[in-house]
Amino acid sequence: MKLLVFLLLPYLSLSEVGKDFNQCGQFFLNNVPPQFIPPAGVSVQHICQCLWDDSDQIMYLYATLYSTTWRIPIYSAYVFGSPNIGRCDAWYIEPQLDDNNADPCMSPKGYKRTIGKNQAVNSDYKGSVYDKGHLYPVQHTDNHLSMLATSTLTNAAPQDPTFNQNAWKTHEGAVIKDLEGCDKAYVVTGVVPDINNKINNRVTVSKYYWRATCCLKNGVVTGQGYYGPNNNQVQKLSITALQTQLDKDYNVNNIKIFPSPATGGCN
Template sequence: MKLLVFLLLPYLSLSEVGQDFSKCSRFFLNNDPPQITLPASVSVKHICQCLKDNNNQIIYLYATLYSTAWRIPIYSAYVFGSPNVGRADRWYIEPQLDLGTTAEPCMSPQDRDSIINQAVNCDYDYSGYDRGHLYPVQHTDNHLSMLATSTLTNAAPQDLSFNRGLWSAHEGKVIKDLKGCDEAYVVTGVVPEINIKIPTNNPRVTVSKYYWRATCCLKNNMFTGKGYFGPDNNGGVQELTIANLQAQLRIYYNVNNIIIFPSPLTGSCN
C-alpha cells in the first residue's frame, strides 16, 4: 500500500475554487449537483475540497457550495463512509476565496481584516456557537477526509448544545442507517438566519437557523432516500421524505424550486 504523507500549514485549506463542480462531480448522485436558484445578492462559490499527496497530486474528497455573502456554506456533498479515524481540531480557511483562483495555499493571509469573503476562527471565539461541520468527522472513513472536513468553508454557526447533543446523535443514527448500503450519497446544508450574525465587534458571519441533511442509499439496485431537519419545533431532528424536505426548504430559502437529487432514479430519493 502506498503511504501518503500530507502537510497542512496553519490556517490554509488545499481546496480548489471554480465555476462549477466538474472536478469533483463524483460526490453527487449520478454526478448531478442539487438544483437551487438563490437570489443574485447571494454570491456563491463552488469548492472542490481536496488535499495533495507526496507527488503533489490532488485528491478530491467532497464538494461545497459556499456563500461569500453569508460567509457560510449552503451545502456540502459527500459519499458516506464510516467509521471515522479520529479527529483534528485545527481549522483552516480557503485562500482562493480572498486572493483569487491563482493564489497558492502558502499565501494564506493571517490578518482578519483582509479576509472578506469567509469566516475566520476569531469570528467564533467566545460567541456561544460551535463551528458546525456539514460534512461531519464521524461520517468519514479515512484520514484524508477527516482532515479535509476541518475547513471553515465546511462549517456554519451551530448552537453548541444542539451540535454536541441531538445533532451529533442524529449523525450517529445516520451511520447505522447507511452502513448496509452498497453506496450512499449525502448532502448536508444550512438555512441562514438572514438578519442575525455571530456577535463580535464586527459581526460578519450569518448564523444558521436550521441544519438539514438528505441521504440517498443504493442497495440491491434500489435507491432509498431520507430527509432530516433540525432543530424542529421541539428542538430535535425531524425525519421526513426528500419531497417534504424540499418543500420545506423552498419556503425557508424563498426559492421556487429545489431538487437535492436531480437525476431520475429507481426508488425514492427525489
C-alpha cells in the same frame, strides 16, 4: 512532500474555487449537483475540497456550495464512509475566496489580514456563544485525509453548542447505522441561515440544519430527509417534503437535492 497540506489550485487551471463542480462531480448522485438557484443578491462559490496525498496526488474529498454573502456554506456533499478514524481539528480557510492570485494552498488561521472579506475566519468565532458546526462531519469519514478536510471554515456554520453536541451529534450517529448497509450512499448536508442574526456582525448564524441521504443497495435507491432547528431535535421527513420546506426557508423555487434524470433522482 505535500502530505497533509491543503491544496487550492490556481484559479485559471484546476481551481477548486470556481463556478461549477466539474472537478468533483463524483460526490453527487450520477454526477449531478443539487438544483439550487440562490436568492436574489446572494453570491455563491463552488468549492471542490481537496488535499495532496502522500504520493503528491490531488485528492478531491467532497464538494461545498459556499455563500460569500452569508459567509457560511449552503451545503456540503459527500460519499458516506463507514467511520474508523480519529479526530483532529486544525481549522483552515480558503485564500482564493478573497484573492484569485493568493497562494496555491489552503492556509491555516491567521493567513493574512486581507482574508475574510468573503468568508469566515477563526477570529469571528472568538468570544461568540456558537460552535463551528460541521456540515460534512468527522463521524461520516473513513480516512485520514477526509477527516482533516472537514475542518475548514467553508464546511462550518455557527451552531448552537447544545444542539451541536447533543441532538445533531446523535442524529449523525443514527445516520451511520442507517447507511452502513448501503452499497454506496450519497449525502448532502446544508444550513438555512438566520439572516437577521450574525456573529461579529459578519458571519450568518445557522437557523436550521438539514441533511438528505440517498442509499444505493442491490439496485434500489432509497432517500431520507432530516431537518433540525439549531436548538431543538432532528425530525425525519421525505426528501420531497424537505425540498418543499427548503424552498420556503431559502425563499427560492424548485430545489432538487438529487436531480438525477437517469434514475429519477432519490426521493
